[in-house]
Amino acid sequence: MCPKDSAAQVPREVAQSPVRRRFAEFLLGGGLLASAISFLYPILRYLVPPAQPDLGTDSVVAGRVGDLRRNSGKVFRFGNRPGILVLTENGDYKAMSGVCTHLNCTVQYRPDLRQVWCACHNGFYDLNGRNVAGPPPRPLELYEVHVRGEEIVVDRRRGA
C-alpha cells in the first residue's frame, strides 16, 4: 500500500477536471459492471439443470398377461413418466397416461367405481381417460394396447 496520499501529488486543476473524473468513474464503474456480469452469467447458466433426455419411448412392455385380475389396474413406467394399465371387467385392456392433468399427481384405478381416480384432489377419469369429475381440466392421454404373445405392449399414438 502506498503510504503517501497519491491524490496530493496530482496537480489541482487535473484532479478537479470534471471530464477526467467522469472518464475515470466510467472506467471504474464499467469495469466493475462487466466483472459482475461475467460472474453472474455463469452462475445463472449453472443454476439451470441440463435437460434430461426424454427416453423417447413410444412403446413399452407394461406387463404380462395374467399379471392383472379383471377390474384392476397397475401403474407402469412409460419413459420418464408413469402410465396406468387397466384390465376392465369385460377383459379389455386400457392404457393411459398416469399423470393427472390437474397438478401432476399419479392416478390409480378404483375398482369400486370402475374409474381412474386421483387421490390428491379427488379427480375422476373414465376408462377412456375423459375427465368426468373433480378438478382435472383435460383428459388423460390414451395409449394403444396390444397383446403380443404373453406381453402387453403399450404404444403412444404419434400424431393422434
Added chain:
Amino acid sequence: MLARVRDWLDERFGWDELIAPLRKKTVPVHRYSHWYFLGGITLFLFLIQVGTGILLLLYYRPSANEAFESVQYIMTRVEFGWLVRSIHSWAGNLMILTAFAHMFSVLFLRAYRKPRELTWVSGMLLLFLALGFGFSGYLLPWNTLAFFAIKVGTEVAGQVPLIGKWLVVFLRGGEEVTGATLTRFFGFHVALLPGITTLLIALHVALVQRFGISVPRSLEAQWKTLPSVKREMRFFPNFLLRELMAWYVALGVLGALAALAPWELGTKADVFAPAPAGIRPEWYFLFMFQTLKVLPAKVWFIDGEVLGVLAFGAGGLLWLLLPFFDRNGQGRARQWILGAGIFAVAYIIAMTVYGYAAK
C-alpha cells in the same frame, strides 16, 4: 431513494450509531501494512467457498455409488460446472495458503501479544478448521487418489495413543473407509465445519474490532514517544476500498487458475483395487506425510508413526498457545518464538519440496 432507505433504517435501528465505530476505526500505516490484507483475503476466499459450495450442492450426491458420477456430471454436463468445481478446489487451496501466510505474518510481526492472545487462539483454531475442510472435502469426489489419501490420513489418526482406535472408527464411520465415511465427511464438510467456522470467524473479527489492529512493537514505541510521526488511514472508506481491490486481485488470480488449470477428477475409487503409485495428500498435509515417511519404524522403543503424530500434535498445541509463552515480550521467549517460526517455515517448505521430489 437510497437516502430514504437509510433514514428508515436509522429511525428504527439507530443505523448511524451502529456504524459510528466503523467510521472512527483507523488502520495504522507503515511499511508492513500490506500484511494486513491477508486475513481479509482469507475471509474473502472463505465466502467464495460458501457460494461455490452451495452451487455444488445443487448437483452433488453424497453416496459411494453416485458421488463420483455426480461430480463427473457437474464437470461435463452442467453448464459452467467445471468452472464452479474448479473455483471451489482452487479457492480452498488458496485459502489455506493465505491462512498460513496470515498466521506467519502475525507471528513474525508479533501481533499476538497482549491483549490479542485470544485473537491468535481463535485464528489458529480457524486454521485447523481450514485443514479439516480440506481433508473432508478431498474425499467427496470419491476418486482413487482421495480414497487412498483418506485411508492413510485416517489411519494416521489411529496412531494417537489411547483414543486412536476410537478416533478412526469415528472418522470412518466403521473400521474401513467406505460409503459410510463419505456420508460422514460430507456432513462434516457442509454442516458441522461451516457452522463452527462461521461462529469462530465472527469471534475472530469481533476481537480484531475490539482491540484494533496491532502495530509492530518497535513502531508502537516510536509512535508513543513521537506522536507526530504516527500515520493512520481511515478504515472506511480508505482501507476498505484497498481491501476490496485486494479481493478483486485475488478473484482475478483465482479465476485465471480455475480457468487455465481446471481441477482434475481422476478415476472412480475402487475399494478393492490396489493403491496406485504416487499416492500423496494435498500439499498442505505433505510435510507431515513426508515426515512420517522418513521416520524409522522404531525410534528407541516408540513406533515411528506414533512419535510423528505425537510430535505434530504437541507442536500444534504449542503453536496454539504461543502468545502465552511471550508474556513480557522481551529476551529469551521472544528469541525462541522467532526461531521456532523461522524453523517452522523452513521445515514446511523443505519437507513439502522433498515430498514432491521424492515421488
